[in-house]
Amino acid sequence: MNCNMDTSDVFDQMPLISPTISPSKALSADGLESHHLSRTQLPETLPVVQCVARARIPTTQGPEIFLHLYSNNVDNKEHLAIVFGEDIRSKSLFKKRPGESQQDRMTRGAYVGKLYPGRKLADRDDNLGLELRFDDQGNVLTETNLNEPTLVRIHSECYTGETAWSARCDCGEQFDEAGRLMGENGHGCIVYLRQEGRGIGLGEKLKAYNLQDLGADTVQANLMLRHPADKRSFSLATAILLDLGLLEITLLTNNPDKIIAVEGKNRMVKVVSRVPMIPLAWQQNGAGIKSKEVEGYLRTKVEKMGHLLSRPSSDK
């Protein structure tokens, strides 16, 4: 493919699924390149990830989720997978570890079926009639790769937007919306990466906010602080998706670079369709974050970062 051509058309051809989930069609995305990120820039090898623990979390919103905490060989951060649906199973979590007891396995969440007081075996749930089988290396034999594309959001941590009620960005709203769609769908996964502030960290992001109040846009502020516009990597997300057996995904995003990045250099994961994340304030019901800051944030994403998002013409 000619890397100089404007490739936004290619993304336009990607099956686009409306936020109310409908069945997705497979897409051959060979040659997908964004005008920002090229697949050749991606690392040859993926980080090694291991799911350290999994636990069931009943939520205030209704659906139950399974929180998976990962370790890896590139940083010391606690990256997460928020899993909707019991059929999504981590290979590294379930793999038998030398010397561990059935109680150890239940404690770290490597059990089949449901936990209940007095349960003794991790690998068999007598109430539900479920049993895990393993190969000689201790890998679980039960099929873990799913046949249907799974709804996935790759979300980067945003303390301000998710916890401190910030109206400078729509990160908290996007996170809630992803959870709502997956809860409704009964299936999906949010990979939650600890790369705050597009990878520059919270302290630097706060400095960027001051520069924005002094007149810079989000990209200019990063550059003034001698950071790239976007310092993130999505290799950990690719490795986590592979560990969870999510090889074909429907990705919730407006960011074309994220699609290329999460697929990885050799397209180990395939984004077969995309669900746009339209700010709630741009939708008809008029809910969602409204501020001049969030408008500037979204405008810069569209004008400088190539995001696949356009404001409804009535609001322009």
Ligand SMILES: Nc1nc2c(ncn2[C@@H]2O[C@H](COP(=O)(O)OP(=O)(O)OP(=O)(O)O)[C@@H](O)[C@H]2O)c(=O)[nH]1
């Ligand atoms: N440096 C910087 N980071 C920001 C700013 N506003 C939000 N962020 C960070 O941007 C990240 C959120 O990006 P995402 O929600 O993954 O958005 P995206 O990759 O741009 O695209 P989508 O998938 O379409 O949402 C989080 O890490 C936020 O902390 C800002 O003004 N400056």
